[in-house]
Amino acid sequence: MDEGKFSYDVIVIGAGVSGIYQIKRLTDLGIDAIVLEGDDDLGGTWYRNRYPGARFDSESYTYGYSFSEELLDEWHWKERFSGQPENLRYLRHVADKFDLRRHMRFDARVRTMTWDDVDHRWTVQLDSGATYDARYVITSLGPLSMPTLPSYAGMDDFEGDSFHTYWWPKEPIELAGRRVGIIGTGATISSPRTARIIGGIKNRLVTRPDEISTWIATQPDKINPVIAHSRHQRINKIFFGLVFYRQ
Numbered sequence: 651m652d653e654g655k656f657s658y659d660v661i662v663i664g665a666g667v668s669g670i671y672q673i674k675r676l677t678d679l680g681i682d683a684i685v686l687e688g689d690d691d692l693g694g695t696w697y698r699n700r701y702p703g704a705r706f707d708s709e710s711y712t713y714g715y716s717f718s719e720e721l722l723d724e725w726h727w728k729e730r731f732s733g734q735p736e737n738l739r740y741l742r743h744v745a746d747k748f749d750l751r752r753h754m755r756f757d758a759r760v761r762t763m764t765w766d767d768v769d770h771r772w773t774v775q776l777d778s779g780a781t782y783d784a785r786y787v788i789t790s791l792g793p794l795s796m797p798t799l800p801s802y803a804g805m806d807d808f809e810g811d812s813f814h815t816y817w818w819p820k821e822p823i824e825l826a827g828r829r830v831g832i833i834g835t836g837a838t839i840s841s842p843r844t845a846r847i848i849g850g851i852k853n854r855l856v857t858r859p860d861e862i863s864t865w866i867a868t869q870p871d872k873i874n875p876v877i878a879h880s881r882h883q884r885i886n887k888i889f890f891g892l893v894f895y896r897q
């Protein structure tokens with residue numbers, strides 16, 4: 651990461667789904683903008699959450715960006731509720747197709763933002779010491795990009811492997827046959843596919859039995875090719891309808 655001072659019209663913080671959208675629209679308008687991303691790559695939620703079974707719980711097609719008809723037309727989701735690897739592939743495809751990475755700086759975690767009432771500009775300082783200033787700042791930080799760790803006594807003395815779903819390692823982890831404790835039983839761990847994978851583990855221990863999820867519907871795995879094809883034919887109408895509905 652460069653140290654130094656940089657000036658833009660607009661700074662976008664975060665390169666998840668939202669930050670990618672912002673930079674596409676801003677650069678389309680010819681605005682001099684930059685994305686500052688604290689992580690070492692784009693994708694946000696879908697870059698970080700790589701735990702087994704991580705996937706959409708909305709139908710995949712609803713995640714398509716509607717700013718490009720060509721993009722809507724060329725991308726065919728492989729599953730009805732797409733998994734994390736394909737979701738990340740999609741976001742990388744969008745960034746590459748529209749050459750958006752050149753407007754992004756990675757390992758650029760924002761530490762402070764200060765508003766200057768005289769110049770009417772923001773000064774944004776990074777952990778690295780670099781400073782950026784801009785008239786406008788758009789925060790695309792994501793509501794779920796700050797994982798929570800419990801603070802149980804003795805946690806630091808635990809000698810086994812431990813993982814937070816948000817920081818799940820890039821390399822596959824072999825859990826089958828191992829003794830595994832799971833802390834928390836919310837949407838993440840109770841996603842049907844994750845539960846199925848974890849269900850194969852020997853001696854599963856759920857540490858918060860008071861939080862057992864109450865009811866979960868099964869997600870159909872397969873995309874119905876007839877429905878997918880017909881939806882693809884109507885994709886513009888669907889997306890136009892959504893845009894209209896939001897106004």
Ligand SMILES: Cc1cc2nc3c(=O)[nH]c(=O)nc-3n(C[C@H](O)[C@H](O)[C@H](O)COP(=O)(O)OP(=O)(O)OC[C@H]3O[C@@H](n4cnc5c(N)ncnc54)[C@H](O)[C@@H]3O)c2cc1C
Pocket residue numbers: 663664665666667668669686687688689692693694695696699704705706707708709758759760761790791792793794795838
């Ligand atoms: C397992 C899971 C499944 C989900 N499924 C769905 C679904 O089916 N449908 C749906 O609509 N939503 C779903 N969501 C919600 C999902 O978070 C959003 O859909 C979307 O991906 C959020 O995008 P975002 O760009 O707003 O934020 P994020 O993806 O969180 O991106 C924020 C980015 O900002 C960066 N950042 C944060 N702070 C700083 C800082 N100080 N400096 C620099 N960079 C910073 C982060 O590193 C991150 O890359 C799901 C979330 C999870 C975790």
